[in-house]
Each structure stands twice: as C-alpha cells, then as structure tokens.
Amino acid sequence: MGISTQAQQFAHFLESVHAKASTPGLDLAVVRDVVDTHASASTEPEGVTYAGRGRRRRPRPVGHP
Incomplete structure (x- = not known):
C-alpha cells in the first residue's frame, strides 16, 4: 500500500509553509x-x-445532570 493522497497533499502543504516561513x-x-x-x-x-x-x-459523566 502506498502513501495516501491526503498524506501527499499534507506533505506538499507543509513544504509550502516551510518555504514561506524560511x-x-x-x-x-x-x-x-x-x-x-x-x-x-x-x-x-x-x-x-x-x-x-x-x-x-x-458528554457528561455518568450520574451528573
């Protein structure tokens, strides 16, 4: 199984943020x-x-209104 499309898109996003922030x-x-x-x-x-x-x-704990 290869790298998912979402993982590839996120890696591209992080690369672009790194380029701007650098x-x-x-x-x-x-x-x-x-x-x-x-x-x-x-x-x-x-x-x-x-x-x-x-x-x-x-969610409320059991026993608490």
Whole structure:
C-alpha cells in the first residue's frame, strides 16, 4: 500500500509553509499568510452538523445532570 493522497497533499502543504516561513526578515503580511494557510490544512468532515448542540460539547459523566 502506498502513501495516501491526503498524506501527499499534507506533505506538499507543509513544504509550502516551510518555504514561506524560511524567508529571512518576514514581514507581517507573510506571517499572516502563513497563519491563514494553517486553517486550510484541515476541513470539516462531510455531513457533520453542529446544529442543535448546546454549549456543552463533551458528554457528561455518568450520574451528573
């Protein structure tokens, strides 16, 4: 079994971030770009919705209301 498509895409993403972050004398625009691209590294799973969820997102321990 070879390397998955997702693993290859993530490796390419990390290479691009490394190339940007390795630039000497980073200015604020480049730093913002690097930080913003980290948000695109993951996506929400398809078909998942958080509608109807309350503030508490963790299951409650047994015996606690």
